[in-house]
Amino acid sequence: MVETWKITLRVYRQKENQESHFDDFQMDVNPDEYVLDAVERAWAFHDRSICFRHACHHSTCGACGMRVNGVEKLTCITPIREVTHNGATLKVEPLRNFPVVSDLAVDMGPFYRKMEAVGARAVLPVTEAEIENPPSKWDPDDSQYIRLSDCLECGLCMSACPIMATTPAYLGPAPLAAAQDQGLRRKPELLSIVDCEDGVWRCHSAFECTAVCPSFVDPGRRIMNLRTQVVDMKLRKLFGKA
Amino acid sequence: MSQSTSSTYVTAPRPDETTWIWLVKIVTGPLLIVLLIVHLIANHYVGSQPSGLMTYEDVIHYFQNPIIPAIEILFLATVVTHSLIGLRGIILDLNPSRTVLTVVNWFLSLLGVFSVAYGIWLALSIASQGR
Amino acid sequence: MDQTRNQPSARKFLSWFIPVGRQVGGWAFALSRVTAIGLTFYLFLHLYVLRLLALGPGHYDEFLKLTENPIIKLGEWAVVAAVFLHGFNGIRIVLTSFGVGVTRQKQLFYGFMIAAILVILIFTVRMY
Numbered sequence: 001m002v003e004t005w006k007i008t009l010r011v012y013r014q015k016e017n018q019e020s021h022f023d024d025f026q027m028d029v030n031p032d033e034y035v036l037d038a039v040e041r042a043w044a045f046h047d048r049s050i051c052f053r054h055a056c057h058h059s060t061c062g063a064c065g066m067r068v069n070g071v072e073k074l075t076c077i078t079p080i081r082e083v084t085h086n087g088a089t090l091k092v093e094p095l096r097n098f099p100v101v102s103d104l105a106v107d108m109g110p111f112y113r114k115m116e117a118v119g120a121r122a123v124l125p126v127t128e129a130e131i132e133n134p135p136s137k138w139d140p141d142d143s144q145y146i147r148l149s150d151c152l153e154c155g156l157c158m159s160a161c162p163i164m165a166t167t168p169a170y171l172g173p174a175p176l177a178a179a180q181d182q183g184l185r186r187k188p189e190l191l192s193i194v195d196c197e198d199g200v201w202r203c204h205s206a207f208e209c210t211a212v213c214p215s216f217v218d219p220g221r222r223i224m225n226l227r228t229q230v231v232d233m234k235l236r237k238l239f240g241k242a
Numbered sequence: 243m244s245q246s247t248s249s250t251y252v253t254a255p256r257p258d259e260t261t262w263i264w265l266v267k268i269v270t271g272p273l274l275i276v277l278l279i280v281h282l283i284a285n286h287y288v289g290s291q292p293s294g295l296m297t298y299e300d301v302i303h304y305f306q307n308p309i310i311p312a313i314e315i316l317f318l319a320t321v322v323t324h325s326l327i328g329l330r331g332i333i334l335d336l337n338p339s340r341t342v343l344t345v346v347n348w349f350l351s352l353l354g355v356f357s358v359a360y361g362i363w364l365a366l367s368i369a370s371q372g373r
Numbered sequence: 374m375d376q377t378r379n380q381p382s383a384r385k386f387l388s389w390f391i392p393v394g395r396q397v398g399g400w401a402f403a404l405s406r407v408t409a410i411g412l413t414f415y416l417f418l419h420l421y422v423l424r425l426l427a428l429g430p431g432h433y434d435e436f437l438k439l440t441e442n443p444i445i446k447l448g449e450w451a452v453v454a455a456v457f458l459h460g461f462n463g464i465r466i467v468l469t470s471f472g473v474g475v476t477r478q479k480q481l482f483y484g485f486m487i488a489a490i491l492v493i494l495i496f497t498v499r500m501y
Contacts, residue, residue, distance in 0.1 A: 069394075097380065099379055100378065162392075166336055166389070167383070195261055207479070220475065221476065224470055228471065230261055234261050336383040
């Protein structure tokens with residue numbers, strides 16, 4: 001027998017030229033299914049006008065990021081059991097700090113442009129990736145092997161960051177992490193992008209980005225590391241070694 | 243700034259000598275901890291009474307030793323620097339325009355210089371009252 | 374058009390201090406920011422008040438009598454508490470900024486806050 005829970009799915013609704021509101025859907029769900037499944041079911045059987053993004057359903061594409069009960073989550077891997085209980089409400093809202101296009105779908109354009117501006121890599125040679133237990137010295141042939149970048153560009157970190165809330169000019173955790181990933185020594189042209197007031201110095205170490213990242217990117221750590229890289233580059237310039 | 247990457251920006255980043263400003267803030271932080279401990283110990287453990295500098299007379303007497311105004315002025319300069327840089331950071335988080343930021347920079351710099359100058363005047367004035 | 378409503382804006386600065394839907398890091402940020410603003414006010418107030426020392430004997434001692442007021446005493450305690458909370462959180466930031474303890478930054482925060490609370494308690498006992 002599959003366990004069934006009765007929950008109220010509370011969905012944020014906002015269409016163009018209308019005030020936002022929440023719609024409640026009473027549903028029977030299997031608590032081991034995922035929040036995204038519940039949203040899909042609401043769309044399929046209750047209201048076909050619900051707009052939301054989803055694609056791979058296995059935490060690779062980064063499309064289904066939403067706020068579940070106020071906290072950023074990747075809904076395809078968030079079991080219902082984890083975020084509510086039988087008879088309770090499950091609230092889904094779009095990500096913070098992005099303009100809402102429709103209901104749960106937000107405009108990720110500016111974010112993708114920032115990722116492009118720092119040259120974020122979707123695939124990288126395994127010799128440059130941060131992996132567990134790397135060999136002490138890579139074989140030169142190993143650089144032919146490539147690896148998908150950890151970052152899904154899902155935008156959860158951008159939503160959780162307290163600085164992103166007040167200034168769109170801030171680069172944000174994911175772009176800064178992508179810059180760190182490439183390394184300033186390898187790509188010195190990134191220095192002028194990250195070494196500025198809206199770059200790596202705007203971070204206040206809240207580490208909210210790391211807390212919500214579903215993909216082990218740990219942007220907080222990367223931003224801290226990027227800072228040391230910037231200081232390193234500047235000191236080198238100062239003493240003429242760059 | 244490299245051309246190809248900055249053109250894809252929605253809002254252009256504002257370069258400044260921010261590395262050094264941040265370094266100053268992060269160095270003044272721990273320095274403040276040390277100076278604060280000195281300041282607190284001095285104010286609450288020396289002086290005529292067990293609870294420290296409790297009267298006007300105590301303070302004047304305490305300031306006669308020239309190292310005291312020196313340390314206090316150093317403490318003042320450090321704390322004003324740290325505080326105003328931090329305040330500037332909070333204002334930057336509100337995404338001010340270039341003009342507003344320039345005004346803020348000037349205002350905070352002048353406030354900082356004035357505060358330290360005031361502190362030096364005050365310290366010397368207190369020290370001189372003991373003669 | 375309501376599309377702009379979910380956008381970043383300076384007006385959202387209140388969200389810094391009300392960490393809804395945030396985790397412990399959001400609280401650390403809010404705490405540091407609130408104590409920073411509070412301590413800045415105190416700093417300039419303190420500097421202003423100290424000018425009484427330059428006015429000669431009498432003025433400062435008069436002022437010291439005012440500080441017996443329990444509200445002032447509470448304010449003094451608040452300053453001490455703010456200093457330790459801000460200072461210990463700051464040490465956490467210095468450490469993580471130089472790469473020390475970044476992977477355990479949550480535990481660092483909890484540890485430092487417990488230490489701060491302990492120190493504040495010690496100070497409270499000594500002050501009163």
